Amino acid sequence: MANRTAAVERTIEQFTTVVIGAGHAGLATSRCLSERSLDHVVLERGEIANSWRRERWDSLRLLTPNWQSKLPGHRYEGADPDGFMTMPEVIAFVSRFAVVSNAPVRTHTAVTSVRRIEEGYEVATSAGGFRCRTLVLASGACNLPSVPALRQAVPASIECVTALDYRNPAQLPDGGVLIVGASATGVQLADEIRRSGRHVTLSVGEHVRLPRTYRGRDILWWMDASGVWNQRYDEIDDLTRARSLPSPQLVGTLERTTLDLNALMAAGVEVVGRLSAIRDGRALFSGGLRNHFALADLKMDRLLDTFDDWARRNARDADVDAPERFEPTRVPASSRLDLDLTRGAIRSIVWATGFRPDYSWLDVPVVDHKGRLRHTGGVVDAPGLYAIGLPVLRRRKSTFIHGAEDDARDIVDHLAGYLAGAAVGSAAAP
Protein backbone atom coordinates (compact mmCIF):
# COMPACT_ATOMS: atom_id res chain seq x y z
CA MET A 1 0.00 0.00 0.00
CA ALA A 2 2.74 2.43 1.01
CA ASN A 3 4.68 1.55 -2.13
CA ARG A 4 1.68 2.14 -4.34
CA THR A 5 1.07 5.59 -2.86
CA ALA A 6 4.70 6.48 -3.45
CA ALA A 7 4.43 5.28 -7.04
CA VAL A 8 1.35 7.42 -7.65
CA GLU A 9 3.11 10.45 -6.20
CA ARG A 10 6.07 9.95 -8.49
CA THR A 11 3.90 9.79 -11.57
CA ILE A 12 4.18 12.86 -13.70
CA GLU A 13 1.44 13.30 -16.25
CA GLN A 14 2.20 14.73 -19.68
CA PHE A 15 0.01 17.10 -21.69
CA THR A 16 0.65 19.36 -24.63
CA THR A 17 -0.91 22.21 -22.68
CA VAL A 18 -1.69 22.88 -19.04
CA VAL A 19 -4.19 25.62 -18.20
CA ILE A 20 -4.02 26.94 -14.64
CA GLY A 21 -7.43 28.04 -13.38
CA ALA A 22 -10.97 26.90 -14.19
CA GLY A 23 -12.69 30.26 -14.16
CA HIS A 24 -14.39 31.64 -17.25
CA ALA A 25 -11.05 32.57 -18.89
CA GLY A 26 -9.37 29.20 -18.33
CA LEU A 27 -12.47 27.34 -19.49
CA ALA A 28 -12.76 29.51 -22.62
CA THR A 29 -9.13 28.68 -23.37
CA SER A 30 -9.84 24.97 -22.81
CA ARG A 31 -12.76 25.14 -25.23
CA CYS A 32 -10.52 26.69 -27.92
CA LEU A 33 -7.81 24.07 -27.28
CA SER A 34 -10.42 21.30 -27.64
CA GLU A 35 -11.65 22.79 -30.91
CA ARG A 36 -8.09 22.37 -32.21
CA SER A 37 -7.81 18.89 -30.68
CA LEU A 38 -4.89 19.99 -28.52
CA ASP A 39 -4.65 17.65 -25.53
CA HIS A 40 -4.67 19.54 -22.28
CA VAL A 41 -5.74 19.64 -18.66
CA VAL A 42 -7.21 22.49 -16.61
CA LEU A 43 -5.85 22.61 -13.05
CA GLU A 44 -8.14 24.21 -10.49
CA ARG A 45 -7.11 24.87 -6.88
CA GLY A 46 -10.73 24.62 -5.66
CA GLU A 47 -13.90 24.18 -7.66
CA ILE A 48 -14.96 25.50 -11.05
CA ALA A 49 -15.51 29.28 -10.84
CA ASN A 50 -13.76 29.22 -7.49
CA SER A 51 -13.19 32.97 -7.05
CA TRP A 52 -16.83 33.66 -7.95
CA ARG A 53 -17.79 31.17 -5.22
CA ARG A 54 -15.49 32.22 -2.41
CA GLU A 55 -14.06 35.68 -2.97
CA ARG A 56 -17.07 37.92 -3.62
CA TRP A 57 -19.45 39.80 -1.35
CA ASP A 58 -23.00 38.50 -0.93
CA SER A 59 -24.94 41.18 -2.81
CA LEU A 60 -22.61 41.37 -5.82
CA ARG A 61 -24.06 41.11 -9.30
CA LEU A 62 -22.17 41.29 -12.59
CA LEU A 63 -21.63 44.76 -14.02
CA THR A 64 -22.56 43.47 -17.48
CA PRO A 65 -26.18 42.77 -18.48
CA ASN A 66 -27.17 39.14 -19.03
CA TRP A 67 -27.35 39.40 -22.82
CA GLN A 68 -23.66 40.24 -22.77
CA SER A 69 -22.73 37.08 -20.84
CA LYS A 70 -21.20 34.93 -23.54
CA LEU A 71 -18.49 32.30 -23.69
CA PRO A 72 -17.46 30.29 -26.77
CA GLY A 73 -20.61 28.46 -27.93
CA HIS A 74 -22.43 29.33 -24.70
CA ARG A 75 -24.72 32.24 -23.89
CA TYR A 76 -27.34 33.43 -21.45
CA GLU A 77 -30.71 31.99 -22.43
CA GLY A 78 -32.86 33.08 -19.51
CA ALA A 79 -35.93 35.30 -19.45
CA ASP A 80 -34.23 38.55 -18.36
CA PRO A 81 -31.62 39.63 -20.91
CA ASP A 82 -31.35 43.10 -19.33
CA GLY A 83 -30.82 41.79 -15.80
CA PHE A 84 -27.52 41.30 -13.98
CA MET A 85 -26.43 37.87 -12.70
CA THR A 86 -26.05 37.23 -9.00
CA MET A 87 -23.01 35.22 -7.92
CA PRO A 88 -24.94 31.89 -7.73
CA GLU A 89 -26.13 32.59 -11.28
CA VAL A 90 -22.58 33.30 -12.48
CA ILE A 91 -21.35 30.10 -10.83
CA ALA A 92 -24.15 28.12 -12.54
CA PHE A 93 -23.42 29.81 -15.89
CA VAL A 94 -19.67 29.07 -15.76
CA SER A 95 -20.20 25.54 -14.39
CA ARG A 96 -22.69 24.76 -17.16
CA PHE A 97 -20.14 25.97 -19.71
CA ALA A 98 -17.56 23.55 -18.26
CA VAL A 99 -20.06 20.70 -18.68
CA VAL A 100 -21.16 21.52 -22.24
CA SER A 101 -17.53 22.06 -23.26
CA ASN A 102 -16.57 18.77 -21.64
CA ALA A 103 -13.60 20.61 -20.15
CA PRO A 104 -10.89 18.32 -18.71
CA VAL A 105 -10.81 20.00 -15.29
CA ARG A 106 -8.98 18.63 -12.25
CA THR A 107 -10.53 20.31 -9.25
CA HIS A 108 -8.83 20.58 -5.83
CA THR A 109 -5.48 20.60 -7.57
CA ALA A 110 -3.57 23.61 -6.30
CA VAL A 111 -0.45 24.56 -8.23
CA THR A 112 2.53 24.95 -5.90
CA SER A 113 5.23 25.65 -8.47
CA VAL A 114 5.84 26.10 -12.15
CA ARG A 115 9.37 25.79 -13.48
CA ARG A 116 10.94 25.77 -16.88
CA ILE A 117 12.37 22.51 -18.19
CA GLU A 118 14.05 21.63 -21.48
CA GLU A 119 10.83 20.72 -23.26
CA GLY A 120 8.49 23.23 -21.66
CA TYR A 121 7.23 23.45 -18.09
CA GLU A 122 6.91 21.27 -15.04
CA VAL A 123 3.97 21.99 -12.76
CA ALA A 124 3.90 20.73 -9.18
CA THR A 125 0.48 20.58 -7.52
CA SER A 126 -1.20 19.36 -4.37
CA ALA A 127 -2.30 16.35 -6.45
CA GLY A 128 0.79 15.30 -8.39
CA GLY A 129 3.08 16.62 -11.08
CA PHE A 130 2.45 17.62 -14.69
CA ARG A 131 4.68 18.34 -17.64
CA CYS A 132 3.65 20.33 -20.67
CA ARG A 133 5.12 22.05 -23.70
CA THR A 134 2.84 25.05 -23.36
CA LEU A 135 1.20 26.62 -20.33
CA VAL A 136 -1.66 29.11 -20.02
CA LEU A 137 -1.96 31.17 -16.82
CA ALA A 138 -5.67 31.73 -16.22
CA SER A 139 -5.39 32.07 -12.48
CA GLY A 140 -7.08 35.45 -12.28
CA ALA A 141 -6.18 39.11 -11.82
CA CYS A 142 -7.69 39.52 -8.37
CA ASN A 143 -6.06 36.89 -6.13
CA LEU A 144 -4.71 39.27 -3.50
CA PRO A 145 -5.90 42.60 -2.16
CA SER A 146 -3.69 45.56 -2.98
CA VAL A 147 -3.54 47.52 0.22
CA PRO A 148 -1.31 50.60 0.53
CA ALA A 149 1.62 50.45 2.94
CA LEU A 150 0.09 53.16 5.14
CA ARG A 151 -2.22 50.42 6.44
CA GLN A 152 0.57 49.73 8.95
CA ALA A 153 -0.18 53.03 10.67
CA VAL A 154 -3.87 52.26 11.33
CA PRO A 155 -4.55 52.16 15.10
CA ALA A 156 -5.15 48.64 16.46
CA SER A 157 -8.63 49.60 17.65
CA ILE A 158 -9.83 49.86 14.03
CA GLU A 159 -11.03 46.69 12.32
CA CYS A 160 -9.64 46.38 8.78
CA VAL A 161 -11.40 44.44 6.03
CA THR A 162 -10.42 44.13 2.37
CA ALA A 163 -12.81 43.73 -0.53
CA LEU A 164 -11.77 40.05 -0.66
CA ASP A 165 -12.87 39.39 2.95
CA TYR A 166 -15.97 41.59 2.95
CA ARG A 167 -19.31 39.75 2.70
CA ASN A 168 -22.01 42.06 4.11
CA PRO A 169 -22.42 45.00 6.52
CA ALA A 170 -23.29 42.72 9.47
CA GLN A 171 -19.66 41.61 9.50
CA LEU A 172 -18.51 45.13 10.43
CA PRO A 173 -18.60 46.51 13.96
CA ASP A 174 -21.32 49.08 14.66
CA GLY A 175 -20.23 52.64 14.05
CA GLY A 176 -18.60 54.69 11.34
CA VAL A 177 -16.81 53.12 8.38
CA LEU A 178 -14.03 54.57 6.26
CA ILE A 179 -14.01 53.07 2.77
CA VAL A 180 -10.82 53.68 0.84
CA GLY A 181 -11.21 53.60 -2.94
CA ALA A 182 -14.01 54.55 -5.33
CA SER A 183 -13.94 51.88 -8.01
CA ALA A 184 -17.03 49.71 -8.66
CA THR A 185 -16.15 47.89 -5.44
CA GLY A 186 -15.77 51.04 -3.34
CA VAL A 187 -19.00 52.68 -4.50
CA GLN A 188 -21.04 49.48 -4.16
CA LEU A 189 -19.80 48.84 -0.64
CA ALA A 190 -20.28 52.50 0.33
CA ASP A 191 -23.91 52.31 -0.81
CA GLU A 192 -24.62 49.01 0.92
CA ILE A 193 -22.89 49.93 4.17
CA ARG A 194 -24.59 53.35 4.24
CA ARG A 195 -27.95 51.58 3.81
CA SER A 196 -27.12 49.51 6.89
CA GLY A 197 -27.42 52.77 8.85
CA ARG A 198 -23.73 53.44 9.38
CA HIS A 199 -21.98 56.72 8.75
CA VAL A 200 -19.75 56.15 5.72
CA THR A 201 -16.74 58.23 4.74
CA LEU A 202 -15.53 57.42 1.22
CA SER A 203 -11.97 58.34 0.28
CA VAL A 204 -11.83 59.10 -3.45
CA GLY A 205 -8.75 59.30 -5.67
CA GLU A 206 -8.62 58.74 -9.41
CA HIS A 207 -11.87 57.11 -10.51
CA VAL A 208 -13.92 56.24 -13.58
CA ARG A 209 -17.41 57.73 -13.62
CA LEU A 210 -20.09 56.17 -15.84
CA PRO A 211 -23.88 56.44 -15.94
CA ARG A 212 -25.69 53.08 -15.87
CA THR A 213 -27.76 54.03 -18.92
CA TYR A 214 -27.13 56.54 -21.69
CA ARG A 215 -29.67 57.64 -24.29
CA GLY A 216 -31.96 54.83 -23.11
CA ARG A 217 -29.39 52.03 -23.49
CA ASP A 218 -27.13 50.33 -20.99
CA ILE A 219 -23.73 52.07 -20.94
CA LEU A 220 -22.08 48.72 -21.66
CA TRP A 221 -24.27 48.34 -24.77
CA TRP A 222 -22.54 51.51 -25.97
CA MET A 223 -19.10 50.20 -25.04
CA ASP A 224 -19.83 47.10 -27.07
CA ALA A 225 -21.70 48.55 -30.07
CA SER A 226 -19.34 51.51 -30.62
CA GLY A 227 -16.30 49.24 -30.67
CA VAL A 228 -14.61 50.96 -27.69
CA TRP A 229 -14.55 47.68 -25.81
CA ASN A 230 -12.92 45.91 -28.75
CA GLN A 231 -10.06 48.37 -28.89
CA ARG A 232 -6.87 46.31 -29.01
CA TYR A 233 -3.95 46.59 -26.61
CA ASP A 234 -1.64 47.66 -29.44
CA GLU A 235 -3.98 50.54 -30.40
CA ILE A 236 -3.95 52.13 -26.92
CA ASP A 237 -1.64 55.12 -26.32
CA ASP A 238 -0.83 54.53 -22.69
CA LEU A 239 -1.27 50.80 -22.14
CA THR A 240 0.29 50.77 -18.66
CA ARG A 241 -2.29 53.32 -17.56
CA ALA A 242 -5.18 51.52 -19.29
CA ARG A 243 -4.18 48.32 -17.49
CA SER A 244 -4.12 49.96 -14.07
CA LEU A 245 -7.40 51.93 -14.33
CA PRO A 246 -9.86 51.37 -11.51
CA SER A 247 -13.08 49.60 -12.50
CA PRO A 248 -15.91 51.95 -13.53
CA GLN A 249 -18.38 53.18 -10.91
CA LEU A 250 -21.20 50.82 -11.89
CA VAL A 251 -23.57 48.47 -10.14
CA GLY A 252 -25.89 45.84 -11.58
CA THR A 253 -29.35 46.35 -10.12
CA LEU A 254 -32.89 45.54 -11.21
CA GLU A 255 -33.64 49.27 -11.40
CA ARG A 256 -30.53 49.98 -13.52
CA THR A 257 -29.55 52.78 -11.18
CA THR A 258 -26.52 55.00 -11.61
CA LEU A 259 -24.20 54.78 -8.62
CA ASP A 260 -21.91 57.76 -9.05
CA LEU A 261 -20.57 60.03 -6.34
CA ASN A 262 -23.55 62.39 -6.67
CA ALA A 263 -25.87 59.46 -5.88
CA LEU A 264 -23.73 58.45 -2.91
CA MET A 265 -23.54 61.98 -1.52
CA ALA A 266 -27.32 62.29 -1.88
CA ALA A 267 -27.60 59.09 0.16
CA GLY A 268 -25.54 60.69 2.92
CA VAL A 269 -22.08 59.28 2.18
CA GLU A 270 -19.34 61.74 3.12
CA VAL A 271 -16.82 62.05 0.29
CA VAL A 272 -13.21 62.98 1.07
CA GLY A 273 -9.99 63.14 -0.96
CA ARG A 274 -7.46 60.42 -1.54
CA LEU A 275 -6.04 58.94 1.67
CA SER A 276 -2.52 60.29 1.60
CA ALA A 277 -1.16 59.50 5.06
CA ILE A 278 -2.01 58.25 8.53
CA ARG A 279 -0.10 60.21 11.12
CA ASP A 280 -0.48 60.00 14.91
CA GLY A 281 -3.76 58.12 14.53
CA ARG A 282 -5.21 60.66 12.11
CA ALA A 283 -6.09 59.86 8.52
CA LEU A 284 -5.02 62.72 6.24
CA PHE A 285 -6.84 63.21 2.95
CA SER A 286 -5.67 65.03 -0.16
CA GLY A 287 -7.01 68.50 -0.92
CA GLY A 288 -7.09 67.53 -4.60
CA LEU A 289 -10.60 66.02 -4.57
CA ARG A 290 -11.98 68.72 -6.87
CA ASN A 291 -9.49 67.83 -9.60
CA HIS A 292 -10.26 64.12 -9.31
CA PHE A 293 -13.92 65.03 -9.87
CA ALA A 294 -12.98 67.25 -12.83
CA LEU A 295 -10.85 64.54 -14.45
CA ALA A 296 -13.56 61.89 -14.09
CA ASP A 297 -16.31 64.22 -15.39
CA LEU A 298 -14.19 65.28 -18.38
CA LYS A 299 -13.32 61.68 -19.24
CA MET A 300 -16.93 60.57 -18.97
CA ASP A 301 -18.03 63.40 -21.27
CA ARG A 302 -15.30 62.53 -23.76
CA LEU A 303 -16.49 58.91 -23.82
CA LEU A 304 -20.10 60.03 -24.33
CA ASP A 305 -18.90 62.27 -27.20
CA THR A 306 -17.31 59.17 -28.74
CA PHE A 307 -20.63 57.33 -28.46
CA ASP A 308 -22.56 60.26 -30.00
CA ASP A 309 -20.09 60.43 -32.91
CA TRP A 310 -20.45 56.72 -33.46
CA ALA A 311 -24.26 56.89 -33.43
CA ARG A 312 -24.23 59.78 -35.93
CA ARG A 313 -21.73 58.20 -38.30
CA ASN A 314 -23.55 54.87 -38.26
CA ALA A 315 -27.05 56.35 -38.60
CA ARG A 316 -28.10 54.94 -35.22
CA ASP A 317 -29.50 58.17 -33.77
CA ALA A 318 -33.08 57.00 -34.47
CA ASP A 319 -32.55 53.79 -32.43
CA VAL A 320 -31.61 55.60 -29.24
CA ASP A 321 -32.83 58.58 -27.22
CA ALA A 322 -31.44 62.10 -27.61
CA PRO A 323 -27.91 62.85 -26.39
CA GLU A 324 -27.74 63.87 -22.75
CA ARG A 325 -25.10 65.15 -20.37
CA PHE A 326 -25.00 64.56 -16.64
CA GLU A 327 -24.63 66.99 -13.77
CA PRO A 328 -20.96 67.50 -12.89
CA THR A 329 -19.91 65.83 -9.65
CA ARG A 330 -21.01 68.18 -6.89
CA VAL A 331 -18.06 69.49 -4.93
CA PRO A 332 -18.82 69.53 -1.20
CA ALA A 333 -18.73 73.02 0.31
CA SER A 334 -15.70 71.94 2.26
CA SER A 335 -14.31 68.46 2.29
CA ARG A 336 -12.68 67.03 5.35
CA LEU A 337 -8.87 66.90 5.23
CA ASP A 338 -8.36 64.73 8.29
CA LEU A 339 -10.16 62.22 10.44
CA ASP A 340 -9.21 61.11 13.93
CA LEU A 341 -9.15 57.30 13.99
CA THR A 342 -8.66 57.08 17.74
CA ARG A 343 -11.84 58.73 19.03
CA GLY A 344 -14.40 56.06 18.13
CA ALA A 345 -16.18 57.84 15.28
CA ILE A 346 -14.63 55.36 12.85
CA ARG A 347 -14.71 51.71 13.90
CA SER A 348 -13.65 49.98 10.71
CA ILE A 349 -11.83 50.57 7.44
CA VAL A 350 -12.72 48.76 4.22
CA TRP A 351 -9.82 48.72 1.78
CA ALA A 352 -11.34 48.83 -1.69
CA THR A 353 -7.96 49.68 -3.15
CA GLY A 354 -7.78 47.04 -5.86
CA PHE A 355 -6.41 43.59 -6.37
CA ARG A 356 -3.36 41.96 -7.83
CA PRO A 357 -2.57 38.53 -9.18
CA ASP A 358 -0.60 36.02 -7.11
CA TYR A 359 2.42 34.60 -8.94
CA SER A 360 4.27 33.39 -5.84
CA TRP A 361 4.24 29.85 -7.29
CA LEU A 362 5.61 30.89 -10.66
CA ASP A 363 9.34 30.07 -10.64
CA VAL A 364 9.88 31.54 -14.10
CA PRO A 365 11.46 35.02 -14.26
CA VAL A 366 8.58 36.77 -16.04
CA VAL A 367 7.30 39.06 -13.27
CA ASP A 368 8.58 42.66 -13.09
CA HIS A 369 9.62 44.60 -9.96
CA LYS A 370 6.01 45.76 -9.46
CA GLY A 371 4.65 42.21 -9.52
CA ARG A 372 3.24 42.47 -13.06
CA LEU A 373 3.58 39.71 -15.60
CA ARG A 374 5.78 40.66 -18.57
CA HIS A 375 3.66 39.85 -21.61
CA THR A 376 2.69 41.23 -25.00
CA GLY A 377 -1.02 40.72 -25.52
CA GLY A 378 -0.96 37.58 -23.35
CA VAL A 379 2.16 36.12 -24.97
CA VAL A 380 4.40 35.91 -21.91
CA ASP A 381 8.10 36.64 -22.05
CA ALA A 382 9.04 32.91 -21.94
CA PRO A 383 8.64 30.35 -24.75
CA GLY A 384 5.26 28.61 -24.80
CA LEU A 385 3.93 30.54 -21.80
CA TYR A 386 0.65 32.47 -22.10
CA ALA A 387 -1.74 34.45 -19.92
CA ILE A 388 -5.44 35.24 -20.15
CA GLY A 389 -7.94 37.16 -18.05
CA LEU A 390 -5.75 40.14 -17.11
CA PRO A 391 -6.83 43.79 -17.54
CA VAL A 392 -6.65 44.95 -21.19
CA LEU A 393 -4.71 41.77 -22.00
CA ARG A 394 -5.57 42.02 -25.71
CA ARG A 395 -8.66 44.25 -25.68
CA ARG A 396 -10.39 46.70 -23.36
CA LYS A 397 -13.00 43.99 -22.64
CA SER A 398 -10.39 41.36 -21.65
CA THR A 399 -11.40 40.96 -18.01
CA PHE A 400 -15.13 40.79 -18.64
CA ILE A 401 -16.75 37.37 -19.12
CA HIS A 402 -17.63 38.04 -22.75
CA GLY A 403 -14.10 39.32 -23.32
CA ALA A 404 -12.56 35.89 -22.80
CA GLU A 405 -13.60 34.34 -26.12
CA ASP A 406 -11.68 36.60 -28.53
CA ASP A 407 -8.60 36.58 -26.30
CA ALA A 408 -8.73 32.79 -25.91
CA ARG A 409 -8.91 32.32 -29.69
CA ASP A 410 -5.94 34.65 -30.24
CA ILE A 411 -3.89 33.02 -27.50
CA VAL A 412 -4.64 29.49 -28.70
CA ASP A 413 -3.87 30.51 -32.31
CA HIS A 414 -0.49 31.74 -31.17
CA LEU A 415 0.06 28.69 -29.01
CA ALA A 416 -0.76 26.35 -31.91
CA GLY A 417 1.64 28.34 -34.09
CA TYR A 418 4.32 28.05 -31.44
CA LEU A 419 3.87 24.27 -31.28
CA ALA A 420 3.99 24.01 -35.08
CA GLY A 421 6.99 26.34 -35.21
CA ALA A 422 8.75 24.50 -32.42
CA ALA A 423 8.31 21.34 -34.50
CA VAL A 424 10.32 22.91 -37.33
CA GLY A 425 12.61 24.83 -35.02
CA SER A 426 11.35 28.42 -35.14
CA ALA A 427 9.20 30.47 -32.81
CA ALA A 428 6.13 32.49 -33.74
CA ALA A 429 6.03 36.27 -33.27
CA PRO A 430 3.51 37.80 -30.82
Added chain:
Amino acid sequence: MAETSVNNGVNVDALLAAREVLKGAPQAAKFTWRASCKWKNGTHSVSKVQGFHGLGEEQKHKTEFSFEADHPEIFASEDLGATPVELVLVGLASCLTAGVAAVAQNRGIQLRSVEAKLEGSMDIQGILGIDSDVRNGYDDIKVTFNIDADASKKDIEALVAQSQKRSAVYDIVTNPTNVRVEVV
Protein backbone atom coordinates in the same frame (compact mmCIF):
# COMPACT_ATOMS: atom_id res chain seq x y z
CA MET B 1 2.76 62.60 -31.29
CA ALA B 2 2.67 66.43 -31.16
CA GLU B 3 1.53 68.30 -34.24
CA THR B 4 4.62 69.91 -35.71
CA SER B 5 2.86 73.22 -36.45
CA VAL B 6 2.18 73.78 -32.75
CA ASN B 7 4.92 75.54 -30.82
CA ASN B 8 4.54 76.47 -27.16
CA GLY B 9 8.29 76.46 -26.67
CA VAL B 10 8.22 73.09 -24.93
CA ASN B 11 10.41 70.30 -26.28
CA VAL B 12 7.96 67.48 -25.67
CA ASP B 13 9.99 64.99 -27.70
CA ALA B 14 12.94 65.52 -25.36
CA LEU B 15 10.67 65.12 -22.30
CA LEU B 16 9.13 61.92 -23.68
CA ALA B 17 12.59 60.59 -24.54
CA ALA B 18 13.76 61.34 -20.98
CA ARG B 19 10.68 59.52 -19.65
CA GLU B 20 11.62 56.41 -21.64
CA VAL B 21 15.26 56.53 -20.47
CA LEU B 22 14.28 57.01 -16.81
CA LYS B 23 11.85 54.07 -16.96
CA GLY B 24 14.89 51.85 -17.34
CA ALA B 25 17.06 53.79 -14.85
CA PRO B 26 14.86 54.67 -11.86
CA GLN B 27 17.90 55.72 -9.79
CA ALA B 28 18.63 58.60 -12.16
CA ALA B 29 15.08 59.86 -11.57
CA LYS B 30 15.85 60.60 -7.94
CA PHE B 31 16.35 64.36 -7.59
CA THR B 32 17.20 66.58 -4.65
CA TRP B 33 16.25 70.25 -4.86
CA ARG B 34 17.94 72.78 -2.60
CA ALA B 35 17.56 76.30 -1.34
CA SER B 36 19.58 78.24 1.18
CA CYS B 37 18.32 81.17 3.19
CA LYS B 38 20.04 83.96 5.06
CA TRP B 39 18.39 86.20 7.64
CA LYS B 40 18.93 89.90 7.03
CA ASN B 41 17.01 91.83 9.64
CA GLY B 42 13.56 91.67 11.18
CA THR B 43 11.40 89.43 8.96
CA HIS B 44 13.58 90.09 5.93
CA SER B 45 15.57 87.19 4.47
CA VAL B 46 17.19 86.33 1.15
CA SER B 47 17.06 82.81 -0.28
CA LYS B 48 19.20 81.51 -3.10
CA VAL B 49 19.03 78.49 -5.36
CA GLN B 50 21.57 77.15 -7.81
CA GLY B 51 22.76 73.60 -7.25
CA PHE B 52 20.61 70.47 -7.28
CA HIS B 53 21.12 66.75 -7.70
CA GLY B 54 19.62 64.63 -10.46
CA LEU B 55 20.35 62.16 -13.26
CA GLY B 56 22.89 60.58 -10.95
CA GLU B 57 25.12 63.65 -10.48
CA GLU B 58 25.36 67.24 -9.25
CA GLN B 59 23.66 69.78 -11.49
CA LYS B 60 23.59 73.57 -11.56
CA HIS B 61 21.29 76.32 -12.80
CA LYS B 62 23.08 78.58 -15.30
CA THR B 63 23.04 81.35 -12.71
CA GLU B 64 22.21 81.71 -9.05
CA PHE B 65 18.64 82.92 -8.44
CA SER B 66 17.78 85.04 -5.44
CA PHE B 67 14.44 85.62 -3.67
CA GLU B 68 13.72 88.36 -1.16
CA ALA B 69 11.11 87.61 1.48
CA ASP B 70 9.65 89.91 4.10
CA HIS B 71 6.29 90.96 5.47
CA PRO B 72 4.21 94.05 4.66
CA GLU B 73 4.24 97.18 6.75
CA ILE B 74 0.92 96.36 8.41
CA PHE B 75 2.87 93.58 10.15
CA ALA B 76 5.34 96.23 11.31
CA SER B 77 7.89 94.96 8.81
CA GLU B 78 9.86 96.79 6.17
CA ASP B 79 8.19 95.12 3.19
CA LEU B 80 11.41 94.34 1.34
CA GLY B 81 10.01 91.28 -0.39
CA ALA B 82 7.01 89.00 -0.90
CA THR B 83 5.66 87.17 2.13
CA PRO B 84 6.65 83.48 2.25
CA VAL B 85 3.00 82.44 1.82
CA GLU B 86 2.87 84.49 -1.39
CA LEU B 87 5.99 82.66 -2.57
CA VAL B 88 4.04 79.42 -2.07
CA LEU B 89 1.34 80.79 -4.42
CA VAL B 90 4.10 81.75 -6.87
CA GLY B 91 5.42 78.19 -6.79
CA LEU B 92 1.97 76.71 -7.36
CA ALA B 93 1.14 79.16 -10.15
CA SER B 94 4.37 78.62 -12.07
CA CYS B 95 4.22 74.86 -11.66
CA LEU B 96 0.63 74.62 -12.98
CA THR B 97 1.38 77.08 -15.79
CA ALA B 98 4.45 75.14 -16.93
CA GLY B 99 2.28 72.02 -16.84
CA VAL B 100 -0.39 73.65 -19.02
CA ALA B 101 2.24 74.50 -21.65
CA ALA B 102 3.76 71.02 -21.63
CA VAL B 103 0.42 69.22 -21.80
CA ALA B 104 -0.82 71.60 -24.54
CA GLN B 105 2.29 70.90 -26.60
CA ASN B 106 1.85 67.16 -26.15
CA ARG B 107 -1.80 67.40 -27.18
CA GLY B 108 -1.09 69.61 -30.19
CA ILE B 109 -2.83 72.70 -28.77
CA GLN B 110 -1.35 76.10 -29.68
CA LEU B 111 -1.45 78.50 -26.74
CA ARG B 112 -1.75 82.26 -27.32
CA SER B 113 -1.89 83.39 -23.71
CA VAL B 114 -2.08 81.77 -20.30
CA GLU B 115 -2.80 83.83 -17.23
CA ALA B 116 -3.46 82.59 -13.72
CA LYS B 117 -4.74 84.45 -10.71
CA LEU B 118 -4.25 82.88 -7.30
CA GLU B 119 -5.94 83.60 -4.02
CA GLY B 120 -5.19 81.88 -0.77
CA SER B 121 -7.41 82.60 2.20
CA MET B 122 -5.99 82.51 5.69
CA ASP B 123 -7.20 83.33 9.16
CA ILE B 124 -4.18 84.88 10.88
CA GLN B 125 -5.60 84.08 14.31
CA GLY B 126 -3.68 80.84 13.76
CA ILE B 127 -0.17 82.28 13.33
CA LEU B 128 -0.80 84.88 16.01
CA GLY B 129 -1.73 82.17 18.48
CA ILE B 130 -5.12 83.70 19.21
CA ASP B 131 -7.16 80.57 18.52
CA SER B 132 -5.50 77.15 18.55
CA ASP B 133 -8.36 75.67 16.51
CA VAL B 134 -7.40 77.84 13.54
CA ARG B 135 -4.66 76.41 11.37
CA ASN B 136 -1.59 78.47 10.48
CA GLY B 137 -1.69 77.85 6.78
CA TYR B 138 -4.14 78.52 3.99
CA ASP B 139 -7.62 77.16 4.56
CA ASP B 140 -8.40 77.45 0.86
CA ILE B 141 -6.51 78.22 -2.34
CA LYS B 142 -8.25 79.29 -5.52
CA VAL B 143 -6.53 79.28 -8.89
CA THR B 144 -8.29 80.92 -11.85
CA PHE B 145 -6.84 80.32 -15.31
CA ASN B 146 -7.63 82.50 -18.28
CA ILE B 147 -6.33 80.69 -21.36
CA ASP B 148 -6.51 81.73 -24.99
CA ALA B 149 -5.74 78.75 -27.23
CA ASP B 150 -6.80 76.92 -30.37
CA ALA B 151 -9.01 74.53 -28.44
CA SER B 152 -12.55 74.07 -27.12
CA LYS B 153 -13.44 75.03 -23.56
CA LYS B 154 -13.61 71.31 -22.70
CA ASP B 155 -10.12 70.71 -24.08
CA ILE B 156 -8.78 73.67 -22.13
CA GLU B 157 -10.42 72.36 -18.95
CA ALA B 158 -8.82 69.00 -19.63
CA LEU B 159 -5.41 70.69 -20.04
CA VAL B 160 -5.74 72.39 -16.69
CA ALA B 161 -6.95 69.18 -15.02
CA GLN B 162 -4.05 67.17 -16.44
CA SER B 163 -1.60 69.88 -15.38
CA GLN B 164 -2.84 69.53 -11.77
CA LYS B 165 -2.56 65.76 -12.01
CA ARG B 166 1.12 65.98 -12.94
CA SER B 167 2.13 69.00 -10.83
CA ALA B 168 4.73 68.62 -8.07
CA VAL B 169 3.73 71.78 -6.22
CA TYR B 170 0.02 70.96 -6.45
CA ASP B 171 0.85 67.60 -4.86
CA ILE B 172 3.00 69.24 -2.17
CA VAL B 173 0.23 71.67 -1.31
CA THR B 174 -2.65 69.18 -1.35
CA ASN B 175 -0.94 66.24 0.38
CA PRO B 176 1.05 65.97 3.59
CA THR B 177 4.83 65.81 3.33
CA ASN B 178 7.26 64.79 6.04
CA VAL B 179 9.34 67.76 7.05
CA ARG B 180 12.46 67.38 9.20
CA VAL B 181 13.93 70.51 10.71
CA GLU B 182 17.25 70.18 12.53
CA VAL B 183 19.69 72.52 14.17
CA VAL B 184 23.42 72.06 13.70
